Amino acid sequence: MSEYENIKLTSLSSKGGCGCKIGPADLKQVIGSLPVAEQHPDLLVGIDTSDDAGVFRISDELALVQTVDFFTPIVDDPYSFGQIAAANAISDIYAMGGKPLTVLNIVAFPITTLDKRILADILRGAADKVKEAGATLVGGHSIDDKEPKFGLAVTGLIHPDRIKTNAGAKAGDKLILTKPIGVGILTTSIKKDQLSAAEVERLTSVMATLNKTSAEIMSKYEVNGCTDVTGFGLVGHALEMAKGSGVGITLVKDSVPLLPRVKELAENGFVPGGTKNNFMHVKDDVVFPEHLSQVDQWILCDAVTSGGLLISVNPEQAVALLDELIRGGVEASIIGETTAEGAGRIVVK
Structure with a gap:
């Protein structure tokens, strides 16, 4: 459990600590209202099939896999929250068959009302998980917010012929x-x-x-x-x-x-x-x-x-x-x- 005895991170979220995404029905309605963008010829995986990450080809043998994810605390221990948030974001790269390369931290934190050590522990937990994944932290962005939120933007690498998508399943699998x-x-x-x-x-x-x-x-x-x-x-x-x-x-x-x-x-x-x-x-x-x-x-x-x-x-x-x-x-x-x-x-x- 957290060493910060008087702080329960999960109680600081108006969402009740579930870390839930916007619901699929609401998200579909919002995205469906947007104009259809012209697709770049090197965009191998975009938003059409609701896949885990986007894939953009940069050569015949190399493509970038890109994703982003963040949410409010779902456990009270700051270090564990950082680890979970990092594992969650990096997972999209693995789901596509890619290898994580670089990450950017995304931080929203009530810096004037919560102990700064809490944020340090969140970042330390994420950094340890990023290191375990073999990726490199290259920076990030932070804002002062009344509710703590944390996640990562992750870039990975993959061969264009080895992409795994949610649209590739075959009957009988x-x-x-x-x-x-x-x-x-x-x-x-x-x-x-x-x-x-x-x-x-x-x-x-x-x-x-x-x-x-x-x-x-x-x-x-x-x-x-x-x-x-x-x-x-x-x-x-x-x-x-x-x-x-x-x-x-x-x-x-x-x-x-x-x-x-x-x-x-x-x-x-x-x-x-x-x-x-x-x-x-x-x-x-x-x-x-x-x-x-x-x-x-x-x-x-x-x-x-x-x-x-x-x-x-x-x-x-x-x-x-x-x-x-x-x-x-x-x-x-x-x-x-x-x-x-x-x-x-x-x-x-």
């Missing part, structure tokens, strides 16, 4: 998830003092874990599509994959790994608004079994911070990939498959 879900429900529970110190530590460890090992291992296999599971939840990001790839997706609910106590806490009312918004956005494109409770449906849509990769892999290589991920210390599971039927839709079993 197996789907592998590399981290358990339930983060949004548990981070909401932190604000209500519902988690023990050990449970907070477990949750923090999951969120602060880089997707580096998963990305490095998947590069050896015939992976057709990939995305990371973050604010729009497992079902939301899977639906983007289904729509972008023109495939259907079947998810096996009992195969989806959950963090401890997620269902119990959700049943007790600790479901963030972002999770419920995710459900409302996807429900018309998802077939849930009749016996599945509303809570279980919300859990599959739970807004995640710094989640795992959702990997769409050739079915003949899925078991080998899964085995290597597990040997590498990744909490991976096969959770479903893509189908030729029902393009752009999800069936939960």
